[in-house]
Amino acid sequence: MVLDPIEEVLKKTSSLQIIPTGKPTPTPLPSVLPTPVDYQHAGHDGKTTLWVVFVIMVIASAVFAGLSWRVPVSKRLYHIITTLITIFAAISYFAMATGHGVAVNHIKIRHTHNHVPDTFTYVDRQVYWARYIDWTLTTPLLLLDLSLLAGLNGAHILLAVIADIIMILTxxxxxxxxxxxxxxxxxxxxxxxxxxxxxWHLAVHGRAQAQARSNQVATFFASIAGFTLLVWTAYPIVWGLADGARKVSVDGEIIAYAVLDVLAKPVFGLWLLITHSKMSETNVDLGGFWAHGLGREGSLRLTDDDGA
Incomplete structure (x- = not known):
């Protein structure tokens, strides 16, 4: 039997498997999975706390306004400043409670490894920027209350207020x-x-000025200023644990700041106004325009010579 030349060639090369007889083995590829994002947002406890503090600030504002009606207009400076503090705080907490005073900070964290490429994790954490606006307005007013109580001069008051604003903005x-x-x-x-x-301005200059006024004023100023500085010192600690290192949840951050805000504003204000009412040395008597308006003091008077 004579084979066809083509068949003979195929027979001789069949062992080489020129024509594939099985399914090819796929090459494994590394799977690509999306990096999960850690969402750090306020929960039920945090949102409830915001509403509770809003109500506390509204009540405190009403109480402070009521206390101001018991004194003459010329002696209401402490009352007006303290009432404005809690009003600004109430507005801030309303904004945060309704979700209008918050933004999300997108954080990218790099993890370095020795023998493999770097990896990244992502965190979306809520930042309540309305809180910083509140502090920019209220903490200078708190400083003004303390400065007036101590009898600080205008230069020291200005420097303390500017330093305070820089602290909040940074x-x-x-x-x-x-x-x-x-x-x-x-x-x-x-x-x-x-x-x-x-x-520095409160502990050194403020304390010295308060002692110059009277021992009673010095004792009260030392107490309320020391209380304020102690509370204020806790704020950067909370910031470092919360927004800084993210060791505290957003709910924990809200609750911590809420306690500090209540101590620094309603409690501070009530203490100041009640004690101030019993100490005549702390009065700041603002007559003239503050109490009576312009009246006829600013009107022009034409003399006989001017009208001639």
Whole structure:
């Protein structure tokens, strides 16, 4: 039997399996999975706390306004300042409770490894920027209350207020700072330095001026200023654990700040106004325009010569 030349070639090369007889083995590829995002948002406890503190600030504002009606207009400076503090705080807490005073900070965290490529994790954490606006308005007013109580001069009051505003704004910048760079903790350091300037003016200049007024004023100023500085010192600690290192949940952060705000505003204000009413040395008597308006004091008078 004579084979066809083509068949003979195929027979000789069949062992080489020129024509594939089985399914090819797929090459395994590394799977690509999306990196999960850690969402750190306020829960039920945090949102409830915001509403509770809003109500507390509204009640405190009404109480302080009622106390102001018991004294002449010329002696209401402490009452007006203290009432404005809790009004601003109430507005801030209403904004946060309704979700209009919050933003999400998108954080990218790099993890470095020795023998494999770097990996990244992502965190979306809520930052309540309305709180920083509140502090920018209320803490200078708190300082003004303490400065008037001590009898500080205008230069020291101005420097303390400016340092306080720098402290709050740099704290806000730090809250939105980039992770893994000197930026975030650099802003935090500037805020802490500004806070030390505030402490210097109150603890040194304020204390000296209060002692010059009377022993009673000095004792009261030392008590209420010491209480305020103790409460204020807790704020950067909470910030470092919450927005800074994220060791505290958003709910825990809200509750911690809520306790501090209630102590620093309604409790401070009630203590100040009740004690101030019993100490005549602390009065700031503002007559003239403050109490009576312009009246006829600013009107022009034409003399006989001017009208001639």
């Amino acid at each position: 704290g806000l910048f730090a809250a939105f700072g980039s992770e893994g760079t000197p930026q975030k903790w650099g802003w935090y350091t500037i805020a802490c330095i500004a806070y030390l300037v505030v402490v």
